[in-house]
Amino acid sequence: MKRTTLILLSFMVCLASFGQGMSEPVLKPTRMHSFSLNRISLDDAEQIVADIVSTTGLKEKFLLREGRVKNIEASTKRKKQQIIYNPEFINNLQYAANSRWAVIALFAHEVGHHIKGHTHKKSGSRPHLELEADEFAGYVLQKMGASLEESTIVMQYIATYKGSKTHPGRSDRTTAIHNGWTRSNNEVVSANSDFKLVELNTRTSGTAN
Numbered sequence: 647m648k649r650t651t652l653i654l655l656s657f658m659v660c661l662a663s664f665g666q667g668m669s670e671p672v673l674k675p676t677r678m679h680s681f682s683l684n685r686i687s688l689d690d691a692e693q694i695v696a697d698i699v700s701t702t703g704l705k706e707k708f709l710l711r712e713g714r715v716k717n718i719e720a721s722t723k724r725k726k727q728q729i730i731y732n733p734e735f736i737n738n739l740q741y742a743a744n745s746r747w748a749v750i751a752l753f754a755h756e757v758g759h760h761i762k763g764h765t766h767k768k769s770g771s772r773p774h775l776e777l778e779a780d781e782f783a784g785y786v787l788q789k790m791g792a793s794l795e796e797s798t799i800v801m802q803y804i805a806t807y808k809g810s811k812t813h814p815g816r817s818d819r820t821t822a823i824h825n826g827w828t829r830s831n832n833e834v835v836s837a838n839s840d841f842k843l844v845e846l847n848t849r850t851s852g853t854a855n
């Protein structure tokens with residue numbers, strides 16, 4: 647069946663010339679297949695980022711702005727950690743993927759650039775840095791309750807099949823999210839096992855006493 651969303655991935659944006667900026671590839675959904683999800687306002691975006699940050703347990707502050715950027719960018723300006731996004735891009739992504747998780751993953755990726763210190767580097771977007779931010783996004787999305795599929799869907803829309811000088815290909819990026827999600831999930835499993843072990847030991851000692 648023909649997909650109702652036809653995505654034309656155009657060109658890759660490299661902010662290297664600007665320094666201290668991480669940007670994502672551009673996508674151009676030509677048709678939307680669902681309007682059941684509410685449009686994401688600046689307030690919504692701020693809430694998404696606040697949720698991501700609180701999930702990590704950190705107290706980082708980010709300045710979120712709508713702007714005339716091609717897609718979304720994380721950068722540091724006058725010591726302020728900012729994320730500037732094109733509202734059309736964000737909403738097109740949500741509609742195309744028919745999932746808010748796709749947008750949450752993208753914001754988590756940008757937060758990852760900040761938290762991993764990428765925006766202090768002069769190199770701009772580089773494949774290994776992108777994978778670190780993707781891994782972080784997968785880790786956070788698992789904590790926020792997204793399934794593995796919900797966590798990786800974003801890559802169907804923002805990642806090109808083949809990598810570029812700035813961004814890895816879709817398969818590597820999906821794997822990075824997968825790895826982050828699995829690492830987070832293993833922590834949950836491990837914490838649960840520890841709890842059961844403690845519970846069992848307590849019961850055993852209780853019985854012995």
Ligand SMILES: [Zn+2]
Binds near residue numbers: 670759776
């Ligand atoms: Zn990035």
